[in-house]
Amino acid sequence: MTYTIKEVAAKTGLSIYTLRYYDQAGLLPFVSRNTAGYREFTDGDLQLIHTITCLKTTGMPLAKIRQYMTEVMQGPATIPQRQQLLSEHRQAVLAQQAQIQQSLQELDLKLAIYQHPAAVTFVNAELSAIQAEKVANGLPNPFKK
Amino acid sequence: MTYTIKEVAAKTGLSIYTLRYYDQAGLLPFVSRNTAGYREFTDGDLQLIHTITCLKTTGMPLAKIRQYMTEVMQGPATIPQRQQLLSEHRQAVLAQQAQIQQSLQELDLKLAIYQHPAAVTFVNAELSAIQAEKVANGLPNPFKK
DNA sequence: GCTTGCCCTTGAGTATACTCGAGGGTTTAT
DNA sequence: ATAAACCCTCGAGTATACTCAAGGGCAAGC
Numbered sequence A, B: 001m002t003y004t005i006k007e008v009a010a011k012t013g014l015s016i017y018t019l020r021y022y023d024q025a026g027l028l029p030f031v032s033r034n035t036a037g038y039r040e041f042t043d044g045d046l047q048l049i050h051t052i053t054c055l056k057t058t059g060m061p062l063a064k065i066r067q068y069m070t071e072v073m074q075g076p077a078t079i080p081q082r083q084q085l086l087s088e089h090r091q092a093v094l095a096q097q098a099q100i101q102q103s104l105q106e107l108d109l110k111l112a113i114y115q116h117p118a119a120v121t122f123v124n125a126e127l128s129a130i131q132a133e134k135v136a137n138g139l140p141n142p143f144k145k
Numbered sequence C: 001g002c003t004t005g006c007c008c009t010t011g012a013g014t015a016t017a018c019t020c021g022a023g024g025g026t027t028t029a030t
Numbered sequence D: 001a002t003a004a005a006c007c008c009t010c011g012a013g014t015a016t017a018c019t020c021a022a023g024g025g026c027a028a029g030c
Helices: A005-012 A016-024 A043-057 A062-073 A075-115 A119-136 B005-012 B016-024 B043-057 B062-073 B075-115 B119-136
Strands: none
Touching: A005 A016, A005 A043, A043 A062, A043 B075, A043 B119, A062 A075, A075 A119, A075 B043, A075 B075, A075 B119, A119 B043, A119 B075, B005 B016, B005 B043, B043 B062, B062 B075, B075 B119
């Protein structure tokens, strides 16, 4: 059982264009062609594409993903490299998650202010303070009142 | 007390180029200019820039950030719009976090396999299975071994 | 008062990741 | 056997977010 590129697009959510682009970019060195030159995807290929989307979801650039897939193609000899690549990436993802978490909390705070009954008062106060700061420094007021 | 663009770059971690780019893109409508045409940043401006980086960290595109900052400039009348923009973004961030978390767990699994004493065996088995699948479908084997 | 360093704008260049149209071969269903 | 639907490559186009060089004005120290 093999799949056409259209079927793979439907299964993965990636567009046909994207799949071809990935192939051309060297992310899919495992995909075989039939005699007509058509790509034929196996279930194992889908697994590997799933790994690619995991890496992409976590923000890995295509060039790094390509490197990883190339190493996968070379068999067990590249396990140390893959291990390093993935564990470095893991650290980056953890850091990124922490940053997002922090920013999210600050946004939640802003939302809480907007939802407060006295939101208008708060917002006005904040706006006035910033404008006063400009005036105090002899600067033009960029706020249209 | 005001800051030059260079000082703001140092304080925020954004490059001078990026700050100017953001200004030109309409993300910094609050920044005043002195008589020479130089940007002069106040502490309040730094706060607003911090909000921008929070939005950016959480993946908001610059066009949306610009919209938000424009609304901020217009005072309390735009609180409902801002609320909607932020709460929609909040939902997107939560979804994104969940996706990252899921992908991260799958990557952790891969790492665990690579760290296992029998990693070579596992990797070889997986590779063989994929190659067997190709052969079973009469496809060329794209693996060099 | 002059050099050095900082600021400005404008416009072009870069990187990344797609997205699509043209032109042409293949497969499938009628 | 032929039209519709699908596949291919290649090259160009788009979107986003910077990044930088050129050319020129301003400012602070010696």
